[in-house]
Amino acid sequence: xxxxxxxxxxxxxxxxxxxxxxxxxxxxxxxxxxxxxxxxxxxxxxxxxxxxxxxxxxxxxxxxxxxxxxxxxxxxxxxxxxxxxxxxxxxxxxxxxxxxxxxxxxxxxxxxxxxxxxxxxxxxxxxxxxxxxxxxxxxxxxxxxxxxxxxxxxxxxxxxxxxxxxxxxxxxxxxxxxxxxxxxxxxxxxxxxxxxxxxxxxxxxxxxxxxxxxxxxxxxxxxxxxxxxxxxxxxxxxxxxxxxxxxxxxxxxxxxxxxxxxxxxxxxxxxxxxxxxxxxxxxxxxxxxxxxxxxxxxxxxxxxxxxxxxxxxxxxxxxxxxxxxxxxxxxxxxxxxxxxxxxxxxxxxxxxxxxxxxxxxxxxxxxxxxxxxxxxxx
Numbered sequence: 001x002x003x004x005x006x007x008x009x010x011x012x013x014x015x016x017x018x019x020x021x022x023x024x025x026x027x028x029x030x031x032x033x034x035x036x037x038x039x040x041x042x043x044x045x046x047x048x049x050x051x052x053x054x055x056x057x058x059x060x061x062x063x064x065x066x067x068x069x070x071x072x073x074x075x076x077x078x079x080x081x082x083x084x085x086x087x088x089x090x091x092x093x094x095x096x097x098x099x100x101x102x103x104x105x106x107x108x109x110x111x112x113x114x115x116x117x118x119x120x121x122x123x124x125x126x127x128x129x130x131x132x133x134x135x136x137x138x139x140x141x142x143x144x145x146x147x148x149x150x151x152x153x154x155x156x157x158x159x160x161x162x163x164x165x166x167x168x169x170x171x172x173x174x175x176x177x178x179x180x181x182x183x184x185x186x187x188x189x190x191x192x193x194x195x196x197x198x199x200x201x202x203x204x205x206x207x208x209x210x211x212x213x214x215x216x217x218x219x220x221x222x223x224x225x226x227x228x229x230x231x232x233x234x235x236x237x238x239x240x241x242x243x244x245x246x247x248x249x250x251x252x253x254x255x256x257x258x259x260x261x262x263x264x265x266x267x268x269x270x271x272x273x274x275x276x277x278x279x280x281x282x283x284x285x286x287x288x289x290x291x292x293x294x295x296x297x298x299x300x301x302x303x304x305x306x307x308x309x310x311x312x313x314x315x316x317x318x319x320x321x322x323x324x325x326x327x328x329x330x331x332x333x334x335x336x337x338x339x340x341x342x343x344x345x346x347x348x349x350x351x352x353x354x355x356x357x358x359x360x361x362x363x364x365x366x367x368x369x370x371x372x373x374x375x376x377x378x
Contacts, residue, residue: 012027012055013054013055015044017044018040020040023041023042023046023047024041025047029065035067064156064157065154069155070110072109072111073103073106073107073108073110073111073114073146074107077098077146080146081095087243088234089232089242096235097139098142101131101135101139102139105122105125106122111155112155112156114160115160116162118160119143123166134169137166144159174319175312176320177201177317181306182198182320184304184305185306186198189299190283191270192266192269192280192283195259195263198262200314200317201317201321202255203321204253204338205253206230206315207315208232209227209249211278211280212231213225213227213278214276214277214279215272215275223255224252224253225255226251227249227251229241229244230244230249233289246340248336248337248341251337251340266279272285318339322335322338
């Protein structure tokens with residue numbers, strides 16, 4: 001009867017009809033605390049069915065305390081970042097994405113209040129606001145990881161980040177330099193950075209790996225370079241030598257014999273002394289900074305006669321060298337080892353380089369076809 005607030009006695013929980021004529025379900029949790037369902041029901045049967053499902057969850061050990069998930073996203077994110085074993089630069093990157101793209105939009109929401117429609121709306125709003133697809137994809141991956149941990153912590157039942165492909169970063173393909181362009185830039189750049197340019201291309205090194213190199217990392221007799229550290233530059237300008245991005249980043253790299261003279265000349269004229277001396281230092285004997293080097297790089301590009309509208313970065317030489325390696329016939333595993341990746345995803349990018357070789361194969365097959373047809377006609 002409408003307005004009847006007297007509860008009916010049940011084996012598990014109870015239901016009652018409220019003055020609004022909706023039905024409320026109440027139960028006692030495994031912790032002994034009495035709770036009510038997070039919503040009311042249009043029918044008595046709906047409330048009773050909810051109690052049946054809740055009791056089943058308890059019996060299976062799948063029950064989640066609804067109060068635990070009421071922590072806000074911002075509060076949980078603080079805890080999540082603090083508990084992660086992240087490299088300083090990665091921690092900074094995560095915190096920046098969270099500060100700019102998560103806290104202002106989802107930060108005050110309770111963890112257990114967010115569902116897939118909320119995440120879809122958040123993502124659509126970020127893209128509509130002009131935030132780059134790569135940035136949104138990166139933030140989505142972080143958010144997915146945060147909610148995955150919340151599931152493991154028994155704060156929520158399911159991860160609300162369930163947008164297929166939302167975390168995939170499909171960046172535009174970067175330009176590939178020609179061999180002549182690489183050597184032209186190496187000749188045009190400040191002499192102390194000539195070898196840096198050559199190693200970026202022929203050893204496929206990142207900027208952080210290049211500036212972290214020491215004399216002891218170069219074996220001239222074996223023409224081998226050993227990557228052990230990478231220099232990260234923080235937002236406040238602090239530079240930190242740390243392990244590479246992954247364990248696969250610690251790797252030996254065989255160098256072309258043609259660079260032997262270039263390395264000898266550099267060691268004699270520009271590297272710091274002693275086995276622990278840095279291979280590359282700036283004019284004031286400091287660790288090169290990415291921003292300062294970019295200015296040197298752009299001047300060298302201009303001096304090499306590369307048009308200003310060609311958006312070629314130093315990091316693109318790593319892409320260039322990896323493409324050359326793929327064209328030489330390197331297998332996927334060999335590419336992964338050389339560029340320092342533990343997954344095949346990045347290395348497979350360079351497999352497109354085999355297209356040119358594939359065209360040559362097709363041309364050779366064409367010759368065979370023509371010969372066969374000529375013989376048949378004869």
